[in-house]
Each structure stands twice: as C-alpha cells, then as structure tokens.
Amino acid sequence: MKTSDTPSPALLSCLALTLTLLLGSACVPQNMVVSPLGTVVVGPGEDIQIRSLEVLTGSIGELGIPRQRTLAIALADYGPIKGHNVSMGAGLDSLCTAEGGKAAAETAVGDPRVVGVLGTSCSVAAAAASPILSEAGLVMISSSNTSPSLTSDLRGKAGANYHAGYYRVSSNDLYQAQAVAEFVHTELGLRRMATIHDGDPYTTGLTAAFAVAFEALGGAVTAVEKVSRGDTDMIPVLTRIAAGNPEGIFFPLFPDEAGYVVQQIEEVEGLAGLALINSESLLFIELESVDAYLSGPEFNFGANVNQATGRSGDELFAAYRQQYNESANNAYIALAYDAATILLRAIEEVAVADGDTLFIDRARLRAALTATTGFNGIVGPISCDSFGDCGTGLILISHYTDPTVNDITQLPVVFRYAP
Missing domain, CATH: 3.40.50.2300 (Response regulator)
Structure with a gap:
C-alpha cells in the first residue's frame, strides 16, 4: 500500500474545522460569510x-x-x-x-x-x-x-x-429626567429642588439629567448630595439640603436608603412638607407613613x-x-x-x-x-x-400615600410623559 507524508484533503478539512471551532467560529455553509465575532x-x-x-x-x-x-x-x-x-x-x-x-x-x-x-x-x-x-x-x-x-x-x-x-x-433616563422636571415645574409649580444620588451610574445619571432639564425650564437646583449604599443616617445630608431652602427633593435611591430619607426627613428643621419624588423603590420597603411621588415606566x-x-x-x-x-x-x-x-x-x-x-x-x-x-x-x-x-x-408619575399598597398599578397616576 502506497503511503505519503502529504495530508489527505479529508484530513485537511477536518483539521481546518477543528481549528475554526477552537477559535470560536465554525465550518459554516458556503452561503455564509465567516463572522468576525464568531459563529455559534x-x-x-x-x-x-x-x-x-x-x-x-x-x-x-x-x-x-x-x-x-x-x-x-x-x-x-x-x-x-x-x-x-x-x-x-x-x-x-x-x-x-x-x-x-x-x-x-x-x-x-x-x-x-x-x-x-x-x-x-x-x-x-x-x-x-x-x-x-x-x-x-x-x-x-x-x-x-x-x-x-x-x-x-x-x-x-x-x-x-x-x-x-x-x-x-x-x-433612557433622559426621558424620565425630563418627565420629572416637567411634572415638578409645571404641575407642582416648584422652582427650587435638591437631589440625592448614591454615586452609581443609575442614580448619578438620573439626578444629573434632571438638574439639566429642570434648570432649562427655569428652576434651580439648590443642592446635589451623595449618600453611599448601606448608609442609615441621612440627617447630615438632609441638614445640608435644608440650608438651601428647597421646595422638594428628587432622590431616586434604592429601597433601603430611600426609606431612611423618608423616615428621617421630619427630624430636620425646614424640610417638613417638602415634595418628595422617588423612583419606584419605596414600594419595596415597609413604611409607617408616606407622601411621595413615584416615577417609572408606563404600565x-x-x-x-x-x-x-x-x-x-x-x-x-x-x-x-x-x-x-x-x-x-x-x-x-x-x-x-x-x-x-x-x-x-x-x-x-x-x-x-x-x-x-x-x-x-x-x-x-x-x-x-x-x-x-x-x-x-x-x-x-x-x-x-x-x-x-x-x-x-413613556413615563408615569404616581402619588404614593398609602404604605400598605405595594403595587404601583393601584396608585393614582398624576402625570404622563411621552417624548
């Protein structure tokens, strides 16, 4: 039987297929172009x-x-x-x-x-x-x-x-920021707002976008405060906010931190009765009382x-x-x-x-x-x-006054926004 050191076409094809699979692509049908990102x-x-x-x-x-x-x-x-x-x-x-x-x-x-x-x-x-x-x-x-x-x-x-x-x-939160700014400025008639974020991409981006939108409408942002995830004492932050005499606070924080803001705000002189605007995170915690507006997607x-x-x-x-x-x-x-x-x-x-x-x-x-x-x-x-x-x-803003309710669809919608 005659032998040769030259690999057969079939062996070459098999080796090529193996190499391609190892590189994250595959031996694909002739009518497909091999993908630069690989083929599953x-x-x-x-x-x-x-x-x-x-x-x-x-x-x-x-x-x-x-x-x-x-x-x-x-x-x-x-x-x-x-x-x-x-x-x-x-x-x-x-x-x-x-x-x-x-x-x-x-x-x-x-x-x-x-x-x-x-x-x-x-x-x-x-x-x-x-x-x-x-x-x-x-x-x-x-x-x-x-x-x-x-x-x-x-x-x-x-x-x-x-x-x-x-x-x-x-x-994109640029829509939600615009919705909250228009609601606060046009519906509530407020002109001075403070914001609180926790430094992550969501809360930082949303509060920054709100500030731009609100100021474009003629409003003023009196304070931009930062808390950290896990913080429980909000009194120092709220005290600094009170110094600016805002009419409301926009704080799209996560549930635990948002809850501490609501629970402690009455302890700071000058903040009683302020308009509070949160995302939907307040629905995920237990509160004894609440009066806040929640912004979120249309449902x-x-x-x-x-x-x-x-x-x-x-x-x-x-x-x-x-x-x-x-x-x-x-x-x-x-x-x-x-x-x-x-x-x-x-x-x-x-x-x-x-x-x-x-x-x-x-x-x-x-x-x-x-x-x-x-x-x-x-x-x-x-x-x-x-x-x-x-x-x-599409964004909705609902009024949250009953802490026993944790389904946002059961809250009265007070504002609708569409780009």
Whole structure:
C-alpha cells in the first residue's frame, strides 16, 4: 500500500474545522460569510443557549425575579427556532453591583454556546458586564437598565459605558429626567429642588439629567448630595439640603436608603412638607407613613399584543399570576417579555440551518437587533437606535400615600410623559 507524508484533503478539512471551532467560529455553509465575532454552532438535538443576568437576592430581588420568570414564559410562548429549543440555563445573579455584574458576565462568556443574555436589572451591574460580553461577541438586552451612560445622550454621543452589542427596551433616563422636571415645574409649580444620588451610574445619571432639564425650564437646583449604599443616617445630608431652602427633593435611591430619607426627613428643621419624588423603590420597603411621588415606566398596556407570539399584555399578566401564584409590576413583566422576544426573533432571523445543525453568526445577530424597527411589543412599538436604545420613553408619575399598597398599578397616576 502506497503511503505519503502529504495530508489527505479529508484530513485537511477536518483539521481546518477543528481549528475554526477552537477559535470560536465554525465550518459554516458556503452561503455564509465567516463572522468576525464568531459563529455559534448548535448541533443536532442541541438547544440554543441564552442566559438571564438579573438581581435575584437581597432587598431588590423583586426587580429581577419577575424578569427571569417572564423569560421562561417568553421561551415557552415563542417555541423552538428552526427545530431547536431555546434554553436559559440557570439564572445568574448579577446582585445589582459591579462585582455581581462582572462575575455573571464572566460565567456567561465561559460557555461558548451562549448566544446572548437578558439583563441586567441594575445599571451598575450592566456597566461592569457590558464590556466583557461585548468583547466576547455576545449581545445583551436589558428590560431594566436606564442610565444614559450605557447607550448615549440621545444626540449621537456615546455614553461612557457604551459597548457594542448592548441593547435595552427600558427607556433612557433622559426621558424620565425630563418627565420629572416637567411634572415638578409645571404641575407642582416648584422652582427650587435638591437631589440625592448614591454615586452609581443609575442614580448619578438620573439626578444629573434632571438638574439639566429642570434648570432649562427655569428652576434651580439648590443642592446635589451623595449618600453611599448601606448608609442609615441621612440627617447630615438632609441638614445640608435644608440650608438651601428647597421646595422638594428628587432622590431616586434604592429601597433601603430611600426609606431612611423618608423616615428621617421630619427630624430636620425646614424640610417638613417638602415634595418628595422617588423612583419606584419605596414600594419595596415597609413604611409607617408616606407622601411621595413615584416615577417609572408606563404600565397601562394590557390590550397591546406582542407580534412575535400573539400574546396580549392582559393574557401575559394573567399567565404570570397563574404560573407563579402572585402578581408583579406589569411594566417589569411586559418589558422583560418584549426584550426576550426581540432577541428570539433576531436569532431566528439570522440562524442558518444546514441539515439538523444551526449556525448563528454573532455579528449578524447584532446587526439584526440594531435594525429592529416598529416591532409591536406589549409596551408598544419598539425601534432601536445605533447605540442600543429601544425604549418608548413613556413615563408615569404616581402619588404614593398609602404604605400598605405595594403595587404601583393601584396608585393614582398624576402625570404622563411621552417624548
């Protein structure tokens, strides 16, 4: 039998395929261009892999748990993609911290089968997770992050924490800042406001954007104060605020710190009766009494239908209650559902089947998400810009006076904002 030191064409082909797989791509069908970001190969009988990066523990676990649960509902509603089921694996707890976001992202990219992730719940976690996921070629879609730093200033300038492959259906906080400024100035007739943030991308970005919007309307920001996560004594901060004689305070802090502000404000001379404006975090803690305004995303869209699944908001909310024996914020559920379905829709759009094997080009997946225009979601029409902002910008402000109520849909809406 004649032998040769020259490798056979079949062996060369096998070696090339092995090398390509090791480099994060694959031997793809001839009608596909090999992706600069790699190609995920889903073998016969294998599931398409995505991951959930939400906050699942602590006092703000209620931000993330409903979103992870809703992802499971969305996967069941959407069904298989070109003969392959979609698996979310075990939920990764991003902890609402930079450390948690980094660790969750590293876990996700450690599995080369993962195509994309849903999350995070908190902007501070996203700022740490986004560069890791972007570098690995993954896409990330949040239903909760709102810091402008993660996308742009809505005028074409990228934010400090923007990285390619990041998207969100939650609205940029520049919209919420404008909504709060208009409400305070026009509806409440206030001209002097103080703000409190905790130094993270969410609270810092939102209070800074509010100050710009409020001053543009003719108002004055009398103090910009900072607390730290975990602080319990708010008297020093409130005392400094009182020196400026404000008419109200905007403090989009997380639940524990926001609660201490409400509980201690009456102890500081000159602050009794001030208008208090928070995000929705006050709903997550127990208070003996409260009189505050809460700003957050629109939640009245029960009749809207998600075009990918045909499920209406009312049907989705009912399904959530039936499956988990409890209710959750309608906005959280709707935003998470829409985020999941635009990811699944984009995967289906770019996935190429070759027999029982599926090839998902990471670069094409990003392009498909960026090209999302006029997708009819439960939250309304969804269109993404070049920086990944896909939110509607619709904001509600509700009046919170009954501390026994923890469902924002049960509070009276006093102001609506649309861009």
